[in-house]
Each structure stands twice: as structure tokens, then as C-alpha cells.
């Protein structure tokens with residue numbers, strides 16, 4: 429469980445949201461929605477402790493932050509990185525084995541299973557720079573599967589991805605949730621949120637709303653600009 433008490437995400441003392449109070453229950457599935465620039469990505473970075481809140485508190489039931497897997501926005505990823513699909517998915521096993529220890533048979537099996545599961549079975553050795561947008565995102569999901577972290581943070585996971593792959597990746601997210609992982613995802617598609625996410629956190633310039641999707645979604649209609657930017 430992650431509890432926010434008047435927590436304000438921001439940069440170098442400058443708030444980007446109004447104060448947030450509420451709880452992400454263990455095993456819950458929450459969509460973070462709101463217009464561009466309302467602080468959705470900044471909130472995820474704050475939850476994963478890449479930066480402290482400007483004010484207020486974030487506490488964790490276990491005492492310290494749970495192990496987290498983070499899928500950043502596509503625009504923050506280096507797609508020219510000289511590595512293969514296998515290399516990138518392999519990075520998901522670092523938290524379990526340490527950066528400098530070798531990979532054993534079990535790790536290799538887990539990595540290969542994840543690559544198969546996302547439908548990239550024939551592309552193990554494919555250089556990352558040659559992947560399509562959908563293949564790239566599938567590879568990052570394979571890395572999330574290998575990480576198998578209790579907390580999964582997804583920042584616009586369907587950006588640049590075709591409808592079929594989006595549906596496939598959404599299924600994977602639901603499977604993570606069914607397996608007990610806590611999922612927090614930034615999304616711009618209200619219909620998708622309504623279909624799959626029981627909880628919603630709506631960030632706005634003046635105030636924020638947090639609760640059941642059915643209660644929060646009527647407060648927010650994404651503009652065509654938001655949808656275009658997230659497509």
C-alpha cells in the first residue's frame with residue numbers, strides 16, 4: 429500500500445500538481461489521467477523515488493518503497509541503443525541477481541519465456557534500432573515480465589502502438605493485475621480506462637479527483653489535442 433498525504437510532486441521546489449492525498453492499495457489497478465502538463469509523469473517519477481515530493485509525504489506499508497518496474501514514456505527512451513531484444517529483456521533480471529553477477533539457466537529460461545509470451549520469439553537477436561514501434565513496446569513489456577515487480581508503473585504504454593498490439597498489451601497488464609501486482613498507468617483513452625481500470629486518479633491544474641473510475645471519469649473528457657499527442 430502506498431499512501432500520499434498532501435504530497436505535491438514537482439521539480440526543484442516548484443509544484444506541478446495540487447496536493448494529493450489517498451492510497452494505492454496493494455494489488456490495485458489505477459489509471460492516472462488528465463490534460464497534458466498536469467503532472468502525470470512527474471507523479472510516477474515521484475512514486476518510484478526518482479525525485480522527492482516538493483512537500484507532503486509518501487509512505488509505504490512495508491516501511492520502504494516496494495520493488496518497482498517502470499515503463500517510461502516512449503519519448504524518453506533511447507531507441508538507437510546498440511543492444512539486441514535479448515539484451516534489453518535480460519536487464520529485467522538485474523534486480524534479482526545484481527548487476528555484475530552472471531545469468532544462470534533459470535534466468536535465461538525466464539527471459540526466453542517472456543520474449544515468447546510477447547510474440548517476439550523469432551527476434552531474440554534483433555538489434556533494438558530495427559524494431560517497429562509495436563515490437564519495441566512488446567520488448568519493454570517482456571522486460572517488465574522478467575522484472576515481475578510488485579509495483580508496475582506505466583507511462584502511456586500504448587503510444588505509437590497499433591490497435592492490435594494495444595489490445596495484446598492491455599491483456600498483459602490485466603494478467604499482471606490478476607497475479608497480484610499493483611498497476612499504476614498513465615493513459616489518455618477514457619474508453620480503455622472505463623473498460624479495464626477500477627480506480628482513477630484525475631490530475632487537474634486546480635484540483636485532483638481520486639476514486640472509482642465510474643465516479644471520476646465523468647469529470648474529464650480528453651481533448652483532441654491530448655488524444656493526438658498520445659497517439
Ligand SMILES: Nc1ncnc2c1ncn2[C@@H]1O[C@H](COP(=O)(O)OP(=O)(O)OP(=O)(O)O)[C@@H](O)[C@H]1O
Nearest residue numbers: 439444462463464465466467468469470471501657
Ligand atoms: N525535468 C523537469 N524539470 C522541470 N520541469 C519539468 C521537468 N519535466 C517536466 N517538467 C514540467 O512539469 C510539468 C508536468 O509535466 P509532466 O510531464 O509530469 O506532465 P504530464 O501530465 O505527464 O504531461 P503529458 O500528458 O504531456 O505527458 C510541465 O509543466 C513540465 O514542463
